[in-house]
Amino acid sequence: MTAILERSPVRTTSVRTPPSGEAVHVLAWRLLDYDGREVTYGGLQRWLLALADLLVAAGHPVVVHQRANAAFEKELSRGVTVVGHRASARAWGSPIFNVKVHRAIPAGAPVVYMVEDLAWPTCRARSIVIQHGIWWDGEYGGLKLRMAEHVARHAVRNTAATVCVDTNFVNWFRARWPESGLDDRFAVVPNFVDPAQWGPQPEIPAAARTVCGDRMVVCFPRRSEPRRGIWLMAEATPILARRFPSLDFRFVVGSGYHTDALRKKLNESGVDEARWTTEVLPFDRMREAYENSAIVTVPTVCGEGTSLSAIEAMYFGCAVVATWVGGLPNVVRDGVDGVLIPPSAEALVDAVARLVERPAHRIELGRQAMATARNAFGIERWRASVTPVVARALALPALVEAGVRG
DSSP, rough: HHHHHHTTOOOOOOSSSSSSSSOOOEEOOOOOOOOTTBBBBBBHHHHHHHHHHHHTTTTOEEEEEEESOEEEEEETTTEEEEEEEEEEEEEEEHHHHHHHHHHHHTTTTEEEEGGGGGSSSSSOSSSEEEEEEOSSSSSOHHHHHHHHHHHHHHHHHHEEEESSSSSSHHHHHHHHSSSSSOOGGEEEOOOBBOOOOOOOSEEEEOOOOOBBTTBBBEESSSSSSGGTHHEEEHHHHHHHHHOOHHHHEEEOTTTOHHHHHHHHHHHTTOOOOEEEEEEEEOOOGHHHHHHTTTTTEEOOOOOOOOOOOHHHHHHOEEEEEEETTTTGGGOOOBTBBBBOOOOOHHHHHHHHHHHHOOOHHHHHHHHHHHHHHHHHHHHHHHHHHHHHHHHOOOOOHHHHHHHOOO
């Protein structure tokens, strides 16, 4: 295992001998950074590496093709090779990348497209596409919206299977093209949480936690982007801070582009700087962030699948407040293991306030959330769901046999 992979949050299978079966080719925007140096951490990358884990364990080498600033080829781990193809990271670079990669992949080889955009303009019949959630439901319109619909339809029609992380995409597709007759192409496999990455669940749900005596933390563990609800949370924060003097606010903002604007808005709101933080945490510190947050907000405005932030927060027993946007209703059951709200600052304030004022309810939601994360979104269930779909669509019988043995 290389040093690069050791920095990855994703557990991979240790293989004593190199896999000797048929290679599976995977197209992704990126797994390593565009210079081919380090693994990038995100939901798509974790999904890809978990899939590679299954394939390598079944004896199939995995070749990941990604966009890059300059061509490169690196062995990520035994059985997993990453090939960088020079192509722009901008949207217009995707079809160029698609054509380049298909010239390099042997005819008839099994192919996985990690997003539907990468299955256009051409894709192989012996292939699957992973659909991570509708991203064009927000500010997009006109030509961009029509192009997104065209690309999505092309991917579903021309691959052997479409694996969706939520039911939202399936229902949208069926409503958009009711006579398509493609229902049997879909498989819904939500995102997952891996205890091997996160460690055991806490004995007491995070929803019961206070810090520094009687202080309670409300956490926003999302990129600082408008579609992730950053401005809803920024608007709600001063209202909640004035109403509940014991609340503190933690913005774990990842790789978003609006962090400076967020700080400016919070400073101008008059909230004491001692009561809010903005930070970017490495993966190995996210456990601490969740464990110390009684309430986690996932106030998505648009472009959401089955949020890893929501699933991870539930794993630690946080009381999760999420909008009913995208695939979030596939994760959170309102009033059972979390709270679902419309995407508005007013609704966010009301939901958080109710959780602060009703501690027994908050803690029960956290306790139920832990059970949901463990039973519905554990990685073993993900493996059991995705393995037969991939094996059938890519004609890889050894994958099913390996799953049965495992």
